[in-house]
Amino acid sequence: MEAIVPKKEWSAAMRINHWATAFAIVVLIVTGFYIAKPFTIGAGETVDKFFMGSVRFWHIFCGVLLFFLFIWRIYMAFFSRFHADWKDFFAWTDWKNFMKQIKFYLLISNEKPEHNYLYGPLQALAYMGLLFLLLLINLTGLILLGAGYDAGWTHLVYVALKPFETMMGGLAMVRWIHHILTWCFILFIVVHVYMAFWYDAVFKEGTISSMISGRVFRRGHNE
Amino acid sequence: MDGRSNYDETISRQYRELIEHCKSHLEEMDDTLPEPVEDFQTLLQERGISRRSFLKWTSATTAALMLSPLFRPMVAKAAEQFSRLPVVWLHFAECTGCSEALLRSSYPNVDSILLDTISLEYHETLMAAAGYQAEENLERALHDFAGKFICVIEGALPKGMGGKYLTIGPKGKTGLEIAKEVTSKSAAVICIGSCSSFGGVQAAKPNPTDAVSVGDALGITTVNLGGCPPNPANFTGTLLHFLLFGALPPLDSLGRPIWAYGKRIHDFCERRPHYDAGEFVEEWGDRGAKKEWCLYKMGCKGPYTFANCAKVRFNDGTSWPVMAGHGCMGCTEPGFWDTMAPYEKPIADKTIGGGEKTVDKIGAVLTGVTVAGIAAHAGLSAIRHREKDKE
Amino acid sequence: MSKRIVVDPITRIEGHLRIEVEVDDNVIRDAWASTTLWRGIETILKGRDPRDAGLMVQRFCGVCTYSHYEASILACEDAFGVKPPPIARIVRNLINGAQFLTDHVMHFYHLHGLDWVDIVSALSADPRKAVEMAKGYHPNPYNCSDTHYRSVQERLTKFVKSGRLGPFANAYWGNESYKLPPEADLIILSHYLDALQISKTGAQMMAIFGGKNPHPQTLVVGGVTSVADALDTHRVGQYLFRLKEMKNFVETAYIPDILLAATYYKDEGAAGIGSGVKNYLAYGGFPLDDDWHNLLFPRGVVEGGDIADPLPLDEKKITEEVHHSWYKGGEGLHPFEGTTDPQYTGFDAKGHVKGDEKYSWCKAPQYDGRPHEVGPLARIIVAYAQGHEEIKGLVDDTLKVADLPVTVLFSTLGRTAARALETKYIGNHIEDWVEELVERIKGGDTRTWTRCDVPKAGEGCGMLEVSRGALGHWVRIDNKVISNYQAVVPTTWNAAPRNKAGGRGPYEESLIGTRMADVDQPLEILRTIHSFDPCMACAVH
Numbered sequence A: 001m002e003a004i005v006p007k008k009e010w011s012a013a014m015r016i017n018h019w020a021t022a023f024a025i026v027v028l029i030v031t032g033f034y035i036a037k038p039f040t041i042g043a044g045e046t047v048d049k050f051f052m053g054s055v056r057f058w059h060i061f062c063g064v065l066l067f068f069l070f071i072w073r074i075y076m077a078f079f080s081r082f083h084a085d086w087k088d089f090f091a092w093t094d095w096k097n098f099m100k101q102i103k104f105y106l107l108i109s110n111e112k113p114e115h116n117y118l119y120g121p122l123q124a125l126a127y128m129g130l131l132f133l134l135l136l137i138n139l140t141g142l143i144l145l146g147a148g149y150d151a152g153w154t155h156l157v158y159v160a161l162k163p164f165e166t167m168m169g170g171l172a173m174v175r176w177i178h179h180i181l182t183w184c185f186i187l188f189i190v191v192h193v194y195m196a197f198w199y200d201a202v203f204k205e206g207t208i209s210s211m212i213s214g215r216v217f218r219r220g221h222n223e
Numbered sequence B: 001m002d003g004r005s006n007y008d009e010t011i012s013r014q015y016r017e018l019i020e021h022c023k024s025h026l027e028e029m030d031d032t033l034p035e036p037v038e039d040f041q042t043l044l045q046e047r048g049i050s051r052r053s054f055l056k057w058t059s060a061t062t063a064a065l066m067l068s069p070l071f072r073p074m075v076a077k078a079a080e081q082f083s084r085l086p087v088v089w090l091h092f093a094e095c096t097g098c099s100e101a102l103l104r105s106s107y108p109n110v111d112s113i114l115l116d117t118i119s120l121e122y123h124e125t126l127m128a129a130a131g132y133q134a135e136e137n138l139e140r141a142l143h144d145f146a147g148k149f150i151c152v153i154e155g156a157l158p159k160g161m162g163g164k165y166l167t168i169g170p171k172g173k174t175g176l177e178i179a180k181e182v183t184s185k186s187a188a189v190i191c192i193g194s195c196s197s198f199g200g201v202q203a204a205k206p207n208p209t210d211a212v213s214v215g216d217a218l219g220i221t222t223v224n225l226g227g228c229p230p231n232p233a234n235f236t237g238t239l240l241h242f243l244l245f246g247a248l249p250p251l252d253s254l255g256r257p258i259w260a261y262g263k264r265i266h267d268f269c270e271r272r273p274h275y276d277a278g279e280f281v282e283e284w285g286d287r288g289a290k291k292e293w294c295l296y297k298m299g300c301k302g303p304y305t306f307a308n309c310a311k312v313r314f315n316d317g318t319s320w321p322v323m324a325g326h327g328c329m330g331c332t333e334p335g336f337w338d339t340m341a342p343y344e345k346p347i348a349d350k351t352i353g354g355g356e357k358t359v360d361k362i363g364a365v366l367t368g369v370t371v372a373g374i375a376a377h378a379g380l381s382a383i384r385h386r387e388k389d390k391e
Numbered sequence C: 001m002s003k004r005i006v007v008d009p010i011t012r013i014e015g016h017l018r019i020e021v022e023v024d025d026n027v028i029r030d031a032w033a034s035t036t037l038w039r040g041i042e043t044i045l046k047g048r049d050p051r052d053a054g055l056m057v058q059r060f061c062g063v064c065t066y067s068h069y070e071a072s073i074l075a076c077e078d079a080f081g082v083k084p085p086p087i088a089r090i091v092r093n094l095i096n097g098a099q100f101l102t103d104h105v106m107h108f109y110h111l112h113g114l115d116w117v118d119i120v121s122a123l124s125a126d127p128r129k130a131v132e133m134a135k136g137y138h139p140n141p142y143n144c145s146d147t148h149y150r151s152v153q154e155r156l157t158k159f160v161k162s163g164r165l166g167p168f169a170n171a172y173w174g175n176e177s178y179k180l181p182p183e184a185d186l187i188i189l190s191h192y193l194d195a196l197q198i199s200k201t202g203a204q205m206m207a208i209f210g211g212k213n214p215h216p217q218t219l220v221v222g223g224v225t226s227v228a229d230a231l232d233t234h235r236v237g238q239y240l241f242r243l244k245e246m247k248n249f250v251e252t253a254y255i256p257d258i259l260l261a262a263t264y265y266k267d268e269g270a271a272g273i274g275s276g277v278k279n280y281l282a283y284g285g286f287p288l289d290d291d292w293h294n295l296l297f298p299r300g301v302v303e304g305g306d307i308a309d310p311l312p313l314d315e316k317k318i319t320e321e322v323h324h325s326w327y328k329g330g331e332g333l334h335p336f337e338g339t340t341d342p343q344y345t346g347f348d349a350k351g352h353v354k355g356d357e358k359y360s361w362c363k364a365p366q367y368d369g370r371p372h373e374v375g376p377l378a379r380i381i382v383a384y385a386q387g388h389e390e391i392k393g394l395v396d397d398t399l400k401v402a403d404l405p406v407t408v409l410f411s412t413l414g415r416t417a418a419r420a421l422e423t424k425y426i427g428n429h430i431e432d433w434v435e436e437l438v439e440r441i442k443g444g445d446t447r448t449w450t451r452c453d454v455p456k457a458g459e460g461c462g463m464l465e466v467s468r469g470a471l472g473h474w475v476r477i478d479n480k481v482i483s484n485y486q487a488v489v490p491t492t493w494n495a496a497p498r499n500k501a502g503g504r505g506p507y508e509e510s511l512i513g514t515r516m517a518d519v520d521q522p523l524e525i526l527r528t529i530h531s532f533d534p535c536m537a538c539a540v541h
């Protein structure tokens, strides 16, 4: 019998990871922009102020957090006990379904794409791209961080990543690429959040709440 | 407890070995280097340099090279060797700013003594002979001091047109040919300045003469004293290190001596507290500028630049770019003419394709377009799906 | 039998210069000047933010390290339509003043001196007589005592005996055309060493307001950045203190040495050896007001050595020709229209310049279609011709001391003397500027920058006097970036190859008729060419 049934889609770990990542990114964008284009704190004595210092602290704090969340997410993609989803990121290789989805999204056709994987083809491509963005921003972030240190793990990481710095054309270019990536994240979030709502509205599967509760509601059979 | 004393023992053994090595190396130099041109002590006297200021110089240099004070007598001894170290100095695609820098070498006048008493066998800006006679001098130096002289190179090598953008000498040899010949006979190659180290200004986009660094042009390893021009202390320090240890100092991955290029400008800058506080010069000559606040917003590239300018300063410690209120433009970094531009704006304001197109402007427009697209999509799909639901 | 002589590299200059001459009976009958390096910086500037040009063109040259920086900033200020505030103008003058003092002193002693002074002959000088001689040219000469002279001599003896002459090896010592007595050689040689120290003092003057030397970093379109230094009395004091030291050296060493040399070389001066094209051009420099009306050096033109008829300067009459330069192009172009497109044709089969075709990376700037000399001599002659009171007085007094006619100026010696005279002249005025600076600050004026922005499109030119002569930069802006940039530099004027009509450039012309004592020793060529203070990196960029 066909009914609307809750289906567990996301593990708790995955949800925590997602929202912590989301939180870190929002903080990173705000603090990042201050670092890029600070405004002057005019009033008061220099010795009493540490505004840029604090902003940098929180940026770096969230940056390092993001880095570990990223590692964790990659770990889950391969070793999650709930659902190791690394294969799902390749859903976009199903070209037929891919075209179907594009037509559906562009409101050209009404035919819904099939959900053979955890993600539709477009989502898979988007999230894969996103993981790649995360990789890059972590890489550039760690280089920027390590450049200021002479010792400790940050320094070791920096030494290890130095070839990437040289490849990118020096620290200034690393900083610039970091800044460009920030805009990529902003663009992503806008689309990502909209798509979440749209999905919710169109598929009526409870997409938004799923990232909180872990469940989607699919038309299907009671198991 | 035991581990601790073992550690101490290792350290002191290492020191002893290093000092022994130093001493025996200096003695060896005594035997192998050509006769002194002048006696160093009288030279000091004639220049009116007291023993005290010479000692001060040696301790400053010892510290700058990040050596223990134990090395001071050896630094002094190495300074004496200076007057005997044959140096061949070549000029290629350059502006002579690096030679000038060395002539104005700072910190007690000793540096300048070092300059004109290095046994300078060939230097086009200073030598008296010209033309054929100059060429002869070069040939003689290559012959007499083969394998012993230091080759200092100022200027990049244009590779375009088979190197013909630069010819030197009565036979019209290209810079490339001369560089290959001379470096093949030298004990070491020191690239002074950004031009010879990394290509410099002529290699900035679109690099019309295909100018490259000496290392890239010849495929050899060089010491790269980045800077446009570099601080002369970094040159004398490198030479001293060579004399002390018989080897070039430890270098970073770009060939720059770590003792001079190991840390960022930003981490030694006297204005750093203002950066951390969030106090920035917002406009040339404004209140912040008068109070010497941080120049980050005026385009200071100190955060991306590895150099000791803030510590050593220029012209006998008179000043340095940040002190002059302008900010650093990253002149010790490879490719800085392109990567650090625009020089009066922070990196975030770097443009794509010139003009006004900063990343932030492009990003904002793209975001706007996306939001508009989303609104359209939302509207359309509302209509579409309502129709569908009605069906 | 005429003989071709190639001198390459010309040393003791900035950069890469080749001179070729045809000698007949030891007399130079024809000459070619070829610059042998092109870097293409004008091309590199295209598409960049005009505010960035200053720092980049500064790398044309590390010797006149400040010159192009200011020229570029002035060109942009013209294009942006902005004027720097008075304090910025003064600070710029203070830096440029330091540039002149340092540059000229270094030039005379380290780049030019050995053309006049035989250092080996100094060995046989009697130090006591040298003291007497020095006192004949100044009552209290610089660092002058027989013990000092003797110690210099001893050092030198040791140096020569060691057989390792380093930079002095294989030169032209003993050549007949050295005219100074050993005592004079010794005096100037001892100042050669002193000047190594004193030039550092001059460099510090520049660094006080400029951040460093070479390549100061303090100018911006609309003003200067070193506001904290300018407002700091301590800094201003440091500058003044060093200025006094520099001035002392100029008064008690540089000027007397020039007079000393002139005494023994005056016949050459009188014979007009090294005179050249005799057309002189000056853009005017060191603004004493904010509109550049009142200048320390006047602007103007003197044609064919006719000091009775000075002409006004018309910027539109400036063109650059490339008929004999390794670039594509036809007729001479005004710098706003100028192009820099390489077209290299190399040397001939014998390895000589192709004198009838293209033979240099240097372009050939023309004023009113004719080659012109620029530099200290041009500045002095233009001012003299215009009846500039102070400069005329300075020149006339000096000539009187040395007992020489004014025509002696048109020569190698005259060029060298003019440089020394203007050094003294500038030195005498810098204190006034410092005073004006202090007065203005006391009056509450602390503005160092005028707000401005890059125009969507525009063009501007910056013209001023720098150590080697008249310097002009022309910039065109489109879509807020540089669309064309052309620099016409003092050494471009002087080192120019032939023009369209075949007329020789100033270097080339100045060599004609010179007698060489020994054709295998290019000493006379060096002497005359050095008197222009060549800077090839500037000339070609």
Ligand code: HEM
Pocket (backbone or CB within 6 Å): A014, A018, A021, A022, A023, A025, A026, A073, A127, A130, A131, A189, A192, A193, A196, A197, A207, A208, A209, A211
């Ligand atoms: C409106 C609520 C949101 C929903 C329903 C939602 C849902 C999802 C889903 C289903 C995924 C794929 C799961 C995965 O691959 O991990 C995902 C990935 C992601 N989301 Fe969200 N998201 C929301 C809001 C946000 C926000 C606000 C941000 C960032 C500020 C964000 C950042 C990310 C990132 C970075 C990924 C990809 C990384 C990854 O795969 O773990 N999300 N989101």
Ligand code: HEM
Pocket (backbone or CB within 6 Å): A025, A028, A029, A031, A032, A033, A035, A036, A037, A056, A059, A060, A062, A063, A064, A066, A067, A137, A138, A140, A141, A142, A144, A145, A146, A175, A176, A178, A179, A181, A182, A185, B303, B347, B348
């Ligand atoms: C989505 C993630 C991130 C965003 C949106 C972001 C954003 C930014 C932005 C806009 C800047 C200023 C760049 C400029 O000057 O143009 C910046 C700087 C920086 N970021 Fe991030 N960032 C992120 C992740 C990270 C990570 C993972 C790290 C390190 C682990 C990091 C470390 C830094 C550091 C060290 C700086 C330079 C701060 C300084 O020089 O004082 N960032 N970031």
Ligand code: NFV
Pocket (backbone or CB within 6 Å): C014, C060, C061, C062, C063, C064, C065, C067, C068, C466, C467, C468, C469, C471, C489, C490, C491, C492, C534, C535, C537, C538, C539
């Ligand atoms: N010619 C020239 Fe310069 C000067 N003075 C430039 O403008 O020397 Ni390098």
Ligand code: SF4
Pocket (backbone or CB within 6 Å): B094, B095, B096, B097, B098, B154, B155, B192, B193, B194, B195, B196, B200, B201, B227, B228, B229, B230, C059, C062, C215
């Ligand atoms: S590195 Fe800079 S100062 Fe040195 S020669 Fe090159 S352009 Fe000139």
Ligand code: SF4
Pocket (backbone or CB within 6 Å): B265, B266, B267, B269, B270, B271, B272, B273, B275, B293, B294, B295, B296, B300, B301, B302, B303, B322, B327, B328
């Ligand atoms: S002035 Fe430059 S180097 Fe100094 S703190 Fe500010 S950004 Fe850093």
Ligand code: F3S
Pocket (backbone or CB within 6 Å): B227, B228, B265, B305, B307, B309, B310, B320, B321, B322, B327, B328, B329, B330, B331, B332
């Ligand atoms: S511009 Fe260069 S001189 Fe030092 S302060 Fe910056 S590295």
Ligand SMILES: [Mg+2]
Pocket (backbone or CB within 6 Å): C042, C486, C487, C488, C489, C540, C541
């Ligand atoms: Mg030009």
